[in-house]
Amino acid sequence: MNPLVDPVGVVHYLVVGAVLFTAGIVCMAVKRNALGVLMGIELVLNGANVNFVAFGSPVLRADAGPLAIDGPVIALFVIVLAAAEAAVALAITLNFYNNHSTVDVDRADELKG
Amino acid sequence: MMPSTLLGPASLLGPTSLLGFVAGGGTACGFAMVPLAAVNWHGLFFLAFAVVACVMAVAVVLADNVVRMAFYLVLSLGATAGLFFLAGAEFVGAMQLMIYVGGTLVLLVFGVMLTAQAPFVSIKTATGDRVLAGIVAASLLAVLLQAAFSVHAWREPGRFPGDTGGVVEPMSTPLGMALVGVRVDDPSPGLAQENGGGNGDGSGGAAAGGRSGYLLPFEIVSVHLLVVLVGAAYLARAKRRRSSRELSEAAR
Amino acid sequence: MASFLINTLGLPAWLAWTITATVSAALILNVMAVGALVFIWAERKIAARIQDRLGPTRTGGKFGWLQSVADGIKLLAKEDLMPEGADGLLFRIAPYVSFCASFAAFIALPFAFDFVGQRLNVGVFYVVAVLGLEVFGVILAGYASASKWSLFGAMREAAQVVSYEVPLGMCVVVPVMLAGSMDLVTIAEKQAGWFTNWYLFHDPFTFVIFWVYFTCAVASVNRAPFDLAEAESELVAGFHTEYSGLRWSFFFMAEYGSMFLVSALASVLFLGGWNGPVPIASLLGLSEGTGDTAGYLVRLVGCLNLILKSTLGVVVMMWVRWTLPRLRIDQVMTTCLKYCTPIAAVMFAGAMLWSFFLPGGLVGIAGRRILSRPAGEIREGWLKGPGGRGRDVVSSRPITEAAMMPAPLHSDDGRRVSR
Numbered sequence: 001m002n003p004l005v006d007p008v009g010v011v012h013y014l015v016v017g018a019v020l021f022t023a024g025i026v027c028m029a030v031k032r033n034a035l036g037v038l039m040g041i042e043l044v045l046n047g048a049n050v051n052f053v054a055f056g057s058p059v060l061r062a063d064a065g066p067l068a069i070d071g072p073v074i075a076l077f078v079i080v081l082a083a084a085e086a087a088v089a090l091a092i093t094l095n096f097y098n099n100h101s102t103v104d105v106d107r108a109d110e111l112k113g
Numbered sequence: 114m115m116p117s118t119l120l121g122p123a124s125l126l127g128p129t130s131l132l133g134f135v136a137g138g139g140t141a142c143g144f145a146m147v148p149l150a151a152v153n154w155h156g157l158f159f160l161a162f163a164v165v166a167c168v169m170a171v172a173v174v175l176a177d178n179v180v181r182m183a184f185y186l187v188l189s190l191g192a193t194a195g196l197f198f199l200a201g202a203e204f205v206g207a208m209q210l211m212i213y214v215g216g217t218l219v220l221l222v223f224g225v226m227l228t229a230q231a232p233f234v235s236i237k238t239a240t241g242d243r244v245l246a247g248i249v250a251a252s253l254l255a256v257l258l259q260a261a262f263s264v265h266a267w268r269e270p271g272r273f274p275g276d277t278g279g280v281v282e283p284m285s286t287p288l289g290m291a292l293v294g295v296r297v298d299d300p301s302p303g304l305a306q307e308n309g310g311g312n313g314d315g316s317g318g319a320a321a322g323g324r325s326g327y328l329l330p331f332e333i334v335s336v337h338l339l340v341v342l343v344g345a346a347y348l349a350r351a352k353r354r355r356s357s358r359e360l361s362e363a364a365r
Numbered sequence: 366m367a368s369f370l371i372n373t374l375g376l377p378a379w380l381a382w383t384i385t386a387t388v389s390a391a392l393i394l395n396v397m398a399v400g401a402l403v404f405i406w407a408e409r410k411i412a413a414r415i416q417d418r419l420g421p422t423r424t425g426g427k428f429g430w431l432q433s434v435a436d437g438i439k440l441l442a443k444e445d446l447m448p449e450g451a452d453g454l455l456f457r458i459a460p461y462v463s464f465c466a467s468f469a470a471f472i473a474l475p476f477a478f479d480f481v482g483q484r485l486n487v488g489v490f491y492v493v494a495v496l497g498l499e500v501f502g503v504i505l506a507g508y509a510s511a512s513k514w515s516l517f518g519a520m521r522e523a524a525q526v527v528s529y530e531v532p533l534g535m536c537v538v539v540p541v542m543l544a545g546s547m548d549l550v551t552i553a554e555k556q557a558g559w560f561t562n563w564y565l566f567h568d569p570f571t572f573v574i575f576w577v578y579f580t581c582a583v584a585s586v587n588r589a590p591f592d593l594a595e596a597e598s599e600l601v602a603g604f605h606t607e608y609s610g611l612r613w614s615f616f617f618m619a620e621y622g623s624m625f626l627v628s629a630l631a632s633v634l635f636l637g638g639w640n641g642p643v644p645i646a647s648l649l650g651l652s653e654g655t656g657d658t659a660g661y662l663v664r665l666v667g668c669l670n671l672i673l674k675s676t677l678g679v680v681v682m683m684w685v686r687w688t689l690p691r692l693r694i695d696q697v698m699t700t701c702l703k704y705c706t707p708i709a710a711v712m713f714a715g716a717m718l719w720s721f722f723l724p725g726g727l728v729g730i731a732g733r734r735i736l737s738r739p740a741g742e743i744r745e746g747w748l749k750g751p752g753g754r755g756r757d758v759v760s761s762r763p764i765t766e767a768a769m770m771p772a773p774l775h776s777d778d779g780r781r782v783s784r
Binding site for chain 2: 008011012018019020024025030032036039042049050053057059060068069071077082083084086087091092093095097
């Protein structure tokens, strides 16, 4: 288990992925800046990516087998979709800023009953 | 790092520890001091990248200034790319560097600059929210870690890259082939047999067992990207009339 | 080198690798630092010549060759200023971000057959990706300076670099497609032989795309006529307005480092890498792959070859800088989106079709086939008669076919891995 002695295994990557995921969730929850929320989403997706790569890596596990392709491919799709999502979200944020002169998501309450 | 000969107990462990090094990072992470006959560079680099990725991710949460958040995020994602390289997924690592760090984050900082009213704008979060989020985060992290450690197969150590002859098999070619719908890695025989036995020709064998590559998702993603391109350009287009009216109002 | 340490000196593997890594890093750092010194001096002399001046003449004797060293000492002694309203952490760290990005890209750059810091399976992709990170230091610097000039420079830089990565990536893909590999070493190896084997002369499309690549490369490293981030006639000095002393010089080292890098990448991708225009080594019967002294010398000459080509590229960049006026920001964007991107896309398609339908080249490029093929093959081709030109006697297997084969999975034999 000690990465300084034993080879690094899947579980080490899972821990990193869990930390990234949690940080992203918290970031999405507490940030009031729309761009901060966006960064939280990126972190979440990245934490998931770490897991995908870890499960598919032939270095980390001897029994990766055909997952050696599946893991990286899914990670690639996640990266590409994250880029697309960031572009659209940024456009929405800019639009919001044009209309309200702020990027504080708590101020986006026009439809509140 | 310091030679373990300087550490009394470590040098007692045997002649091999005369050559041994103790990595300072290991103690900081709570691991026991272990004299090593050889420095495990793979593990050392993994630790370095993992610590940077995690610490910077937490720093993103704690920071208030948006550009600083973006900077920490860059470090975190860059370190994650390093982790991908260490895991043998070179293509994903390079992709991460190019699209995430080079593209998405520059875009984000660009957005920060376009939407900042004053220099170094920061929108504070209430302290109560922070505390609540901390509690939720701790419990979520506990659940995730428990899940990660619960499966025995995942806890098995991996391989040293040296064990595979110094290099990991290049993965970009089969990856690219998988994206255009051809699985060059052998289809698992068990699945092929379940679906009525492997047929003679290679293409049928590849299609059997449901592993026929990723052509359709690839096409969907490319069309999706096109839609996003058009949509983002439409959403963020300059609104001439509105801005000119605002300008005239400001002039009044 | 690691194998030498392990086998000859009997060092343990990890120590050998550690020493090798340290030496490689030191060498690369030296290439950057010394390169920056030489290029700054060269830029002054070239600028002076183009403007009918003499440039530095006094420091260090005849040509003022110690001028950049003197400048360096002056910069070291300068006070490190920071504006009062600046964001301290980001302001301090920004130059190092730029420098590290530029430095990290050198890791995957092959200087000769075995002279490569870390041979990466995705070398081209990695270099382009890391080079794109350099912009981040510039943006941070511009934002953290709390100065309008800096902010404007940074925003221009962000828009410009993100846009230019599109055509740049498209240009880079063409040699990758022709070689069937993203490994820089493999790409350069495929261009071995006479200069007609270089991808620059592979077909008309690659010839055009080389120039598109060079234009985009100049833009992506922020050199004139695309240096809008530091347009001194409008923005004082752009993103580094507020910087002084050593931090400022780090920006300069990063700039000259990436200039050298994109030129070296151009020479690996299009100009044959370390292969000279005439294959002297193979004519003499030497092989660069062997481990003996002769092979080492061949590799050293190859290294010189690459540095010479890259320096030539840098000199051309300087020439362009002191010849052309700076573009406006809208003109920069027009150049990228309306000219470079469509041209690159069409050329990409063209090169693809060319290598599919005319893998052996046109009749007019027959010389290339004769020069690049072993004598026996040429004789066979002639025996087949004059009608034999075309697909059946092509010198090399069609690249597309080679790329489609699953075999390259294990194409690297162990020989290449040892350093």
